[in-house]
Amino acid sequence: MIYKNAFGRRAFDWANYVFLGGAALLCLLPLIHVLAVSFSASSAATAGFVKLWPVDFTLASYKYALNKPQFIDSFLVSLERVALGALINMTLTVLIAYPLSKERRQFRWRSVYAWFFVVTILFSGGLIPVFMVVKQLGLLDSIWALVLPGAVPVFNVILLLNFMRSQPKELYEAAFVDGAGHWSVLWRIAVPLAKPALATLLLFICVGHWNSWFDGLIYMNKPEHFPLQTYLQSVVINRDPSLMTTTEELKTLSQISDQTTKAAQIFLAALPILLLYPFLQKHFIQGITLGSVKE
Amino acid sequence: MKIREKQGGEASLHLMLLPGVLFVLAFCYYPMTGIAIAFEHFIPTKGFFRSEWVGLEHFHYLFQLPNFGSVLRNTVWIATMKIVLGLVVPILFALLLNEVRRTAFKRSVQTMVYLPHFLSWVILGGVLIDILSPSSGIVNSFLGYFGLGPVFFLGDEKWFPYVLVVSDIWKEFGFSTIVFLAAITSINPTLYEAAVMDGAGRIKQTIHVTLPGMMPIIVLMLTLSLGNVLNAGFDQVFNLYSPQVYSTGDIIDTLVYRIGLVDAQYSLATAVGLFKSVISLILITISYTLAYRLANYRIF
Numbered sequence: 238m239i240y241k242n243a244f245g246r247r248a249f250d251w252a253n254y255v256f257l258g259g260a261a262l263l264c265l266l267p268l269i270h271v272l273a274v275s276f277s278a279s280s281a282a283t284a285g286f287v288k289l290w291p292v293d294f295t296l297a298s299y300k301y302a303l304n305k306p307q308f309i310d311s312f313l314v315s316l317e318r319v320a321l322g323a324l325i326n327m328t329l330t331v332l333i334a335y336p337l338s339k340e341r342r343q344f345r346w347r348s349v350y351a352w353f354f355v356v357t358i359l360f361s362g363g364l365i366p367v368f369m370v371v372k373q374l375g376l377l378d379s380i381w382a383l384v385l386p387g388a389v390p391v392f393n394v395i396l397l398l399n400f401m402r403s404q405p406k407e408l409y410e411a412a413f414v415d416g417a418g419h420w421s422v423l424w425r426i427a428v429p430l431a432k433p434a435l436a437t438l439l440l441f442i443c444v445g446h447w448n449s450w451f452d453g454l455i456y457m458n459k460p461e462h463f464p465l466q467t468y469l470q471s472v473v474i475n476r477d478p479s480l481m482t483t484t485e486e487l488k489t490l491s492q493i494s495d496q497t498t499k500a501a502q503i504f505l506a507a508l509p510i511l512l513l514y515p516f517l518q519k520h521f522i523q524g525i526t527l528g529s530v531k532e
Numbered sequence: 533m534k535i536r537e538k539q540g541g542e543a544s545l546h547l548m549l550l551p552g553v554l555f556v557l558a559f560c561y562y563p564m565t566g567i568a569i570a571f572e573h574f575i576p577t578k579g580f581f582r583s584e585w586v587g588l589e590h591f592h593y594l595f596q597l598p599n600f601g602s603v604l605r606n607t608v609w610i611a612t613m614k615i616v617l618g619l620v621v622p623i624l625f626a627l628l629l630n631e632v633r634r635t636a637f638k639r640s641v642q643t644m645v646y647l648p649h650f651l652s653w654v655i656l657g658g659v660l661i662d663i664l665s666p667s668s669g670i671v672n673s674f675l676g677y678f679g680l681g682p683v684f685f686l687g688d689e690k691w692f693p694y695v696l697v698v699s700d701i702w703k704e705f706g707f708s709t710i711v712f713l714a715a716i717t718s719i720n721p722t723l724y725e726a727a728v729m730d731g732a733g734r735i736k737q738t739i740h741v742t743l744p745g746m747m748p749i750i751v752l753m754l755t756l757s758l759g760n761v762l763n764a765g766f767d768q769v770f771n772l773y774s775p776q777v778y779s780t781g782d783i784i785d786t787l788v789y790r791i792g793l794v795d796a797q798y799s800l801a802t803a804v805g806l807f808k809s810v811i812s813l814i815l816i817t818i819s820y821t822l823a824y825r826l827a828n829y830r831i832f
Contacts, residue, residue, distance in 0.1 A: 246734070254630055254637065260625070261644035264702065267659050268647075271630065271672050280734065285668035331551040336545040344545050353553065355831065357560040360813050363805030364785075365792045366566025370559065388555040389801040395831055448652035453769065455793055466654045473658040474771050496662065503658040510650050517650060518643055 264312040268507075274499035282295040282496045298501035308502065310461045311468035315447060318383045326387050329438060331431075333394045335423045336400035353389050371456055382456035383449070383464065391417070391444075393438050400428060400434040440513065446507060467484055469506050473499045571801040571816040591671060599782070606693070607783040610764040613697045615757045621701055622708035623750065626740060629709065630716050642713075645658035646706030652701035653703075654683060657771030660699055707736065710755070752827040759816035762808050784808050 269289050274282045278293035286292050302308050332355065341347050361367070367386060376382040408430070412422050428435070453467030462473065510517075565580055570590055572583040575696035594600055625645075632638045648656060661669045666682040685695045723741045732740060768786035774780045784804065792801025821827040 250631070253631055257625075257628060257632065259636075261641040264645050264648060264706065267663050271659050271662055283668055285670075288670060329552045330557065332548045337547050344542055346542070346546070350549055350553075352557060357556060359562065359816055360564070360809055362566045363564030363802060363809055364582075364788050365798050365802045365805060366563040366569065366794065367559065369566055369580070369798070370563045370571075372576070373579075374558075385555065386559045388559070389552050391766050392771050418541075419548070423548070433634060437639050444650055446655075447547075448650075449654060450654045451770075466652055469658065470654045470771065474654065474661070475809065496668065499663065503655055507651055514647065514650065517647075 626712035
């Protein structure tokens with residue numbers, strides 16, 4: 238291609254590269270700064286000397302965080318909720334999406350069920366009634382309070398059912414001709430065919446559970462039941478002194494400044510996501526375009 | 533047709549749906565009946581329907597609350613700014629990124645910009661509190677080089693709403709950029725060839741081919757975001773705000789939380805929540821109808 242104005246084009250290209258590169262860096266700088274703070278000596282951090290590289294490198298903040306029983310407890314609660322939550326969410330998503338992906342002539346109740354689930358996107362009882370129900374069911378301070386209220390992820394169901402509908406119907410029909418029932422078709426055909434979609438949903442569900450903090454805050458009274466993000470919220474955002482119980486802890490804290498320990502805990506809580514990130518990224522674009530093909 | 537009749541019984545389909553139906557009944561529909569407590573003097577031990585009925589008392593009280601008007605204004609203002617900029621910034625970014633030829637560079641930029649999307653507002657809140665601190669924050673020490681500041685971004689009621697909007701864009705624009713970029717790549721390349729034949733330069737190609745090609749998805753995103761006019765972002769506001777900035781930063785969802793779960797005024801909080809749910813329902817219905825009419829969008 239020939240440009241009328243080759244110089245203008247090249248100048249634009251350069252400016253564009255600089256701008257985009259700059260914007261991308263700007264997205265990461267705050268995170269890099271916090272990482273640098275977490276590895277720095279507290280005096281340097283408090284004085285504001287730390288920019289993007291650790292000053293007086295030390296692992297003291299990480300030692301402090303990892304030796305804190307509360308931190309470890311919360312980490313385990315988070316792992317438990319991710320495992321349980323992912324299992325329940327995935328099972329229900331598959332079990333709901335498959336029947337709803339059938340056409341009306343195959344499943345006459347399809348629209349009734351579909352609306353039954355979609356209504357929950359449009360309207361909800363609100364914070365207080367849901368809280369009261371969880372309380373009435375005796376789930377407060379139990380791991381189930383973090384897993385059961387969101388057991389049916391309706392948006393994921395919609396993504397998966399649209400994905401299933403975009404699959405060639407002949408595959409299913411052949412199985413029915415061979416005399417298979419819905420359960421074996423679901424298990425032997427629909428699930429294997431939906432594997433890429435399921436992998437994407439699984440990643441998103443795990444990230445969602447890992448990142449949830451508000452349910453832990455309202456349903457858990459005892460700090461040892463907090464998932465990690467709720468614990469982090471109480472330490473980093475609310476600075477709740479009751480969570481630093483022992484004088485020993487208060488003493489260590491005065492030695493290693495608030496700022497660096499907070500930074501270390503922020504980074505540790507983000508670490509699993511950062512480790513998953515290469516996979517997330519691979520499935521990410523797929524996830525956005527997932528189920529966008531409709532018939 | 534024989535095949536149709538053979539296609540498994542509907543009974544197994546009902547059975548598959550049963551567990552999901554039970555969970556939704558317990559945790560979505562049953563709480564909806566709990567809306568009743570907005571019309572009662574609710575006493576938790578008596579259950580949803582046995583407390584004393586007071587009709588619309590809580591709603592009358594609500595509309596007389598001095599801060600309710602400002603909370604409503606804050607919510608709509610913050611949410612609207614987020615919706616508008618949340619569309620404009622990713623569209624511009626996608627257009628610029630589309631001009632880049634080197635795939636490696638393009639991919640690296642994409643990877644970097646949507647990282648914050650996957651981190652929670654607790655983590656990003658902690659990061660923002662650190663970098664925006666007036667005493668030791670890196671942003672204020674940077675401003676210091678130019679003899680500006682220090683600005684207490686999170687404690688100054690003038691700055692707070694804009695900090696919310698900018699940080700929300702920071703977290704989410706990478707995500708939306710991908711959506712728009714996907715729309716750009718699906719534009720038929722022959723349209724560009726035709727435009728070049730007609731003597732269009734890059735700018736004219738962008739205006740006459742790329743933007744019209746993106747229009748359906750832009751219209752779709754805009755109409756769908758209409759349902760979010762009362763969602764100013766609870767997770768974000770809750771992790772960043774403080775009593776100093778309630779006048780400009782308090783939103784409906786944080787108000788419900790404080791009235792309901794901190795002050796334990798369950799009925800009043802439910803009334804506020806119901807007010808929001810009803811308006812949101814109307815807005816979402818309008819937005820889905822518009823999305824269906826304008827962009828032929830269906831949820832399923």
